[in-house]
Amino acid sequence: MATAAITAEREHYLNKEYGIRSWLLTTDHKRIALLYLMSITFFFFVGGFFALLIRLELLTPAGDLVQADTYNKLFTMHGMVMVFFFLIPSIPAVLGNFLVPMMIGAKDLAFPRINLLSWYLYIIAGLMMLHCIVTGGVDTGWTFYTPFSTAFANTKVIEAGLAIFVAGFSSILTGLNFVVTIHRMRAPGLTWSRLPLFIWAHYATSIIQLLGTPVLAITLVLVVFERLFGLGIFDPTRGGDPLLFQHLFWFYSHPAVYIMILPSMGVVAEIVPCFSRKRIFGYKAIALSSIAIAVFGFLVWAHHMFVAGISLYSAMIFSILSYLVAVPSAIKVFNWTATMYKGSISFSTPMLYAFGFIGLFTMGGLTGLFLAALGIDVHVTDTYFVVAHFHYIMVGGAVMGYLGGMHFWWPKISGRMYPEAWGRLAALIVFLGFNLTFFPQFVLGYMGMPRRYWQYPAEFQVLNVMSTAGSTILAVGYILPMVYFLWSMRYGKIADDNPWGAAGLEWKTASPPPTFNFEEMPEVTWEAYNYDEIPAPVEVSLER
């Protein structure tokens, strides 16, 4: 990977060993992070390809590009691939894997071999998913609603279910590793109140992975059993209740949204103070709000079921609880904004992504208020309003945070700088493309266009064309960073150990770090985000 030019002087995790075996059998969390980076990038583009086909089909009201069955498979596999093979592992398994041990001053995660195992499980799951896709695919929607998935769909439901089961196992093991590492491996002096907020966010995420994922696993097992052996637990013709499936499914799948967004919030909480040269505003509130989101996130699942036939009274309970989870999110947004007040703000690429994140997450969160309001939800649920809302959270939020984090830590990961001008351009393209793609969908949703429609009435066309146009811009915005990241590995400027003048232990070691992260094991004597004690770096130049 790295070239001989720099490796002559210093040994680090990239050049310590060479050859495919040194990667496939590594237990170094940093190398595993890179393995994950490559695999999730692959799945991101697979899922993105499906998304583009979906958008192209929706360019015209008639179903003319692909068959109805094909379209149904496209949105199903777009959802499954993006949720289970990109979003859920994205930040935790790549940035989290790379940074959690370094940020707490540890040599590695607590269980390095389990870490490698979880990557292999992910790959096995990914291969199962790919096999499922190329041999015919699955058309249940990523939600697997019964009795369609158990008794009516004649696509590869079992294979897809098992793939997600295995991916879930991988996700559980990652979360388990993080919790143990954060509890047991912190450097001397690194108390809980001195932990970076990125660590708090990952701790909260891991709680959800540990306690939520098994419920999805057993639910999918029951669906598989039902198809294989005809159990009838979710089959209404045999006294089963299809709503029970929805309860169990959403018990995981609502908190899963927080698995995707919490790490992104952690990334933003690192970027904003660094590029404002400020201590973070209200450290405690942001840290605790991560935990609060993880806990409250489990109390709100049935707001996906307000029109599904649940009781009126439980709908009201779940509606009011849904508003509770909005409060900690609001606190975070306000505190990030307040952090910038009287700062010294730089417009570097990671900060642009952080701006984008705050803006888009705010809009996604606020439209969540619409969906939690019972009377509105009845009208807009299962329409494009919901589609727009969760893309604002998951793409506008989670993916923006992921890209921001990738730019922020790329010098540490690769030892090279990416071209700053291209970085800013890509951030702008992503922001514009994203809004053009998804904002029209809010309007479409309120007008009543249902989701998962292969063909639609003609009056919805103008907005759909806008959305499709936006999606092509978005695609360019996503391909650009991949290109210049690859380019920078050979031609990028050599990065300093701490190019941003950032606080945090990961910046106190070399770029790229040595195999065991630190030449000398650190001892922490300072508070988090001590930007008053670190001089601002020279601005990164825009050349190239």
Next chain:
Amino acid sequence: MFDNFPLWPARASTGAGNVDALYVFLVLLATFMSVAIFIMIAIFAIRYRRQHNRHAEQIEGSTALEITWSVIPLGIFMVIFVWGALIYFQERTPPQGATEIYVVAKQWMWKIEHPEGQREINELHVPVGRDIKLIMTSQDVIHSFYIPAFRIKQDVLPGRYTTEWFRATKPGVYHLFCAEYCGTQHSGMIGQIVVMEPAQYQAWLTGGAASGSLAANGQSIFLQLGCSTCHRMDTQGRGPNLAGVFGKPVQLEDGRTVIADENYVRESILSPSAKVVSGFKPIMPVFQGLVSEDQLTALVEYVKSLSPQQSGAAGTPSLKPAGTRSEKE
């Protein structure tokens, strides 16, 4: 078909205005909040952009400020919750005396039966200004009956009845969508809601080739299946007399009490032994798989018609005593 303003759906029911009002409130609130955040970020980013001669001022936080911006949103959220819940309560409480129309969904069509016996597919004719209650079930997978112009939607489940209601206010033709993904032709499971002036509607009703009222249909199925040999109109039958039963509480063998609503009647036909009426033996044969959803609908409507005062005002739900279970499936 649609208003001149193409970015807003038609508004054609009494409930739609309420939903729109809350929606407009939320749009204003969300716009205000987003713009406020954007402007703050823009001002801070420009006013405090990095300059050589200026350093950041450290501010650790402000508990008072943080409490303020937690409590005020919470207060606003509670207002939204109450407002939304009121609309929802109204949407899910059909008024007394609503006309009851049966909907049977299947992959991929809507079958609709009027109490007068009219049958329609993928079309629903209703008069302006009358309360309409839809009693819906599915033959296969979950569907969802969605009328954007009325702002109502309800999933249609196999194995039980769900309901929704509306009162149309404006004649016209409106979209009917299936909103819950149901397989290959999900996007083809659409139809029309035709709202007519009462006079026209009456003409439409009489014009169609109705094959007797739904209840009358039910009666002939009732006789055909031999139900009447046990369910006699006196006290001598081996099964309970069904006259006047609908909508009333029923004492069961095991001591429980249930309300005889649509779901109870349905269950008692399909799985008679589940909730046997006190004083009777579980001798009724199981009709699961022997009657179609359409026949079931007619039978339910027939049983309902035996309780005249209840017909059309089936079981005001809020009056049901607690501790009963009527929606088992």
Next chain:
Amino acid sequence: MSDSPVVVEQHHGPELRHHFATVEQQRDASSLGMWLFLATEIMFFGGMFCAYLIYRLNYYNEFAAGSRSLDITLGTVNTIVLICSSLTVALGVRAAQMGKQKLLVILLLLTIVFGFAFLGIKGIEWYDKYKEHHIPGATFNADDIVHEYPQIHIDQSHEQIYFSLYFAMTGLHALHMIIGIGIFAFLTYEALKGKYGPQYNTPIEIGGLYWHFVDIIWIYLFPLLYLIDRKPLR
């Protein structure tokens, strides 16, 4: 790994992995890891407990009748077998702590024997269910149960839900038992090589935690599946 530039080989045994500072830190980490894993297992079975709870409340008659059709003697014996295995595991951990190598191996082997005994008895029970056509699916038939209790009302399809849950719960529990036996076979192999002693016995301890947990799941499955309603019929 051993040629790391920073870690000077300290005076510790080979069982200490490079990235831990002390043996205590390593053991605490392993133990916490296992407890967290058990927490996920609780939620895994929790999904089935949730389904069980809701259907039992709705279909009590069928659940009671299904419960009666299970063999309570075999169920009780199996509970006792598992409790005995838990004892041998607990004593095994103690033997390892005290450095009694031979005793440790014997206790581990005994545990495995109990494990197989449990699975054997479970297999007999399943075979009986197979003969009675109580396995859910196309061949399911609960006529015998319906005829046995003419005084209560039994819906065949609801009876099938009981047996669906019975097989899902006991089946997944048995799968955990099989995994447990695998783990203990590995531990026995290592113990035979004399790996465990007062200094280092973490694998025995966390393997034991897993075994006890599987035992606890059964402790709940037994009353929930076998003892729903055994009292004399009215």
Next chain:
Amino acid sequence: MSDHVLSSKMYYGIWIALMVLTVVTASVAFIDLGPLNTVVALLIATCKALLVVLFFMHVKYTSEKLTKLVIVSSLFWLLLLLFLSLADYSTRHLGHG
């Protein structure tokens, strides 16, 4: 953690208690206590589980609060799942289809 070795007598004691409770729960099931049958069965099961957790799994002797926290929070989450699901099922009969 459980550095000090517990006496084997105690393990046998716990084992005997577990055996007795098993026999008791199987026998009590044959006595008609009405709805209390379920309560008693679950109470006995919980006692047995507690004995195993506290003694066989050494939780009573661990100084580690974290282990207890993990156990308590996983049970809390399980109860969340059960109770919030029941919130729907137990109120559906109240109507409003």
